Amino acid sequence: MFFSNDPLFRRIKRSTGRAIGDFNLIEEGDRIAIGISGGKDSYTLLHALEALRRKAPIRYELIPVTIDAGFPGFRSDVIKGHLQEHNLDLQVEMTDCHGIIEQKLRPGTSFCAFCARLRRGALYSLADRLNCNKLALGHHLDDFIETLLLNQFYIGRLAAMSPKLLADNGRHTVIRPMVYVEESDISSFSQRYELPVVDCSCPMAGQGDLKRQRMKELVNELAAENPHLRGSILHAMGRVEPRHLLDRTLKQF
Numbered sequence: 001m002f003f004s005n006d007p008l009f010r011r012i013k014r015s016t017g018r019a020i021g022d023f024n025l026i027e028e029g030d031r032i033a034i035g036i037s038g039g040k041d042s043y044t045l046l047h048a049l050e051a052l053r054r055k056a057p058i059r060y061e062l063i064p065v066t067i068d069a070g071f072p073g074f075r076s077d078v079i080k081g082h083l084q085e086h087n088l089d090l091q092v093e094m095t096d097c098h099g100i101i102e103q104k105l106r107p108g109t110s111f112c113a114f115c116a117r118l119r120r121g122a123l124y125s126l127a128d129r130l131n132c133n134k135l136a137l138g139h140h141l142d143d144f145i146e147t148l149l150l151n152q153f154y155i156g157r158l159a160a161m162s163p164k165l166l167a168d169n170g171r172h173t174v175i176r177p178m179v180y181v182e183e184s185d186i187s188s189f190s191q192r193y194e195l196p197v198v199d200c201s202c203p204m205a206g207q208g209d210l211k212r213q214r215m216k217e218l219v220n221e222l223a224a225e226n227p228h229l230r231g232s233i234l235h236a237m238g239r240v241e242p243r244h245l246l247d248r249t250l251k252q253f
């Protein structure tokens with residue numbers, strides 16, 4: 001791989017490897033479907049996992065998969081072309097998430113959240129069909145931190161995401177190996193190697209989630225004052241002290 005000696009890529013790879021070890025994300029014989037949206041995060045995850053796989057002392061398989069949600073203009077061919085350049089194959093699954101959203105989206109429900117749920121369902125079914133026991137997603141440290149803050153500020157619960165979670169269907173384990181990787185490193189990597197980012201081509205593309213965007217700005221602002229901020233929040237997520245909280249199911253008062 002032409003970027004394998006780049007210190008930035010090595011840092012991303014090292015952080016990914018550390019998370020794999022800390023949370024026991026990958027085991028001998030795993031068949032791991034890896035969700036490739038065409039965004040910077042999942043491309044970076046794929047390159048990091050593939051580089052680690054080649055040197056790993058255990059054997060596992062990576063199966064890159066893309067859900068085409070059916071929005072006209074989605075360039076799965078661009079994603080496929082990029083993977084081919086790296087000798088990787090891509091399974092593209094055509095779905096009608098678009099049609100289902102048009103029919104079933106109720107007023108007040110977020111378009112993007114509904115679409116994400118449908119895509120996730122399609123990813124699970126595809127992983128099933130491909131006999132994969134795990135599904136890897138491209139969430140990174142900033143996604144974890146933003147989700148933690150969103151849940152506290154707007155939902156009223158203390159939760160982020162798990163780096164390893166058995167899906168509700170009980171069959172797949174979802175893994176998020178980039179939990180230690182900062183988004184800024186992913187952005188720099190994506191720009192430096194001109195990864196061919198494609199958007200989902202939906203009517204909401206580029207508008208994003210405003211509340212999440214606000215959390216991102218807040219974290220950036222505070223991190224400018226305190227460079228250890230992200231590391232501190234990461235530590236906090238791994239060091240829960242129920243004695244100093246109010247949860248009556250965790251502690252008798």
Ligand SMILES: Nc1ncnc2c1ncn2[C@@H]1O[C@H](COP(=O)(O)OP(=O)(O)OP(=O)(O)O)[C@@H](O)[C@H]1O
Nearest residue numbers: 035036037039040041042065066067136137138139
């Ligand atoms: N259409 C899709 N096909 C396959 N996997 C997907 C798809 N959409 C999302 N995913 C997976 O879910 C993860 C989180 O999705 P989300 O929509 O939040 O994208 P994101 O955080 O912007 O990441 P990316 O930069 O990879 O698009 C992605 O990183 C990817 O692994």
